[in-house]
Amino acid sequence: MGILDIKRELRKLDKEKLIDLVADLYKKNKSVKEFFDFYVNPNERDLFEKYQDKVFESFYPKRGFGHKLKDGKQAITDFKKLGTSVDLVVDLMLFYVETGIKFTIDFGDIDENFYLSIERTFVQALTLARKENCLDKFADRANTAVSDTRDIGWGFHDYLADVYFDFYPSSFVDVENDEQQPEKGKIIKLKRL
Numbered sequence: 001m002g003i004l005d006i007k008r009e010l011r012k013l014d015k016e017k018l019i020d021l022v023a024d025l026y027k028k029n030k031s032v033k034e035f036f037d038f039y040v041n042p043n044e045r046d047l048f049e050k051y052q053d054k055v056f057e058s059f060y061p062k063r064g065f066g067h068k069l070k071d072g073k074q075a076i077t078d079f080k081k082l083g084t085s086v087d088l089v090v091d092l093m094l095f096y097v098e099t100g101i102k103f104t105i106d107f108g109d110i111d112e113n114f115y116l117s118i119e120r121t122f123v124q125a126l127t128l129a130r131k132e133n134c135l136d137k138f139a140d141r142a143n144t145a146v147s148d149t150r151d152i153g154w155g156f157h158d159y160l161a162d163v164y165f166d167f168y169p170s171s172f173v174d175v176e177n178d179e180q181q182p183e184k185g186k187i188i189k190l191k192r193l
Contacts, residue, residue, distance in 0.1 A: 022036075031078065031081075035081075035082060044084050044085060044088055047079070047082065047084065048079070048084070048088045048091070048092065051075050051076075051078070051079040051092055052092060052095055054071065054072070054075035055072045055075050055076070055092065055095055055096050055099060056095075056099055057071070058070075058071035058072030058073075058075065059072065059099050059100065059102075059103045060099075060103070067103060067110075067114070069100075069113075069114065069117045072096050072099075073096070073117070073121070075092075076089070076092055076093055076096060076121075079092055086128060086129075086132040086134065087132075087134055087137065089128065090125050090128050090129045090132075090134065090138060091138075093121050093122075093124060093125035093128070094122075094125050094138060094141050094142070094145070096118075096121050097118050097121050097122045097125065097145055098141070098144075098145060098148075100114070100117070100118040100121075101118070101145060101148050101149055101152070102148075104149075104152050104156075105148070105152075109152065109153050109154065112154060115154050115156045115159075118156070119156070119159050119160065119163070122142075122145065122160055122163055123163055125138070126138070126142060126163065126164075126167045129167075130167060135167060135168075139168055139171075142164055142167070142168065143164065143168075143171070145160060145164075146160045146161050146164045
């Protein structure tokens with residue numbers, strides 16, 4: 001059924017039946033419960049912390065060990081669906097990246113799929129921040145993420161640095177001439193923001 005079919009069927013119900021249907025959904029479906037809880041009491045900060053915990057547990061589970069990146073990505077997707085502010089969505093995405101970097105530092109090199117997931121999320125976070133004109137708000141965290149990957153293999157650091165410079169081109173500093181835009185082949189370093 002499409003959304004028009006659902007709306008047509010719901011319009012046939014009287015108010016009491018509609019209330020019963022929503023209450024039944026609320027009891028039986030965890031995501032519906034969470035949606036209505038947020039709808040009735042939109043405390044974004046509490047919700048953010050809950051999803052931040054889910055992302056963290058996808059790397060550092062309470063029991064056992066091993067990462068489950070899909071759980072962390074699902075937490076980000078679910079958080080977006082609740083209609084939270086873009087700033088907090090970007091914040092959660094960068095938290096995923098930062099936690100992935102910390103996990104690598106704690107346990108050593110992982111595998112290519114792990115790094116690809118972190119890289120994609122980094123790009124998505126900065127793309128969303130640019131689209132919503134809040135890129136400057138996350139500049140320090142993006143810079144730190146790149147700096148923290150300096151000793152990580154698989155071309156991970158190089159890719160994150162390239163992405164960072166694409167989004168923050170004014171962060172280029174020419175070491176030799178201290179100019180803003182480097183020429184090809186010049187040594188560049190990250191400018192502390």
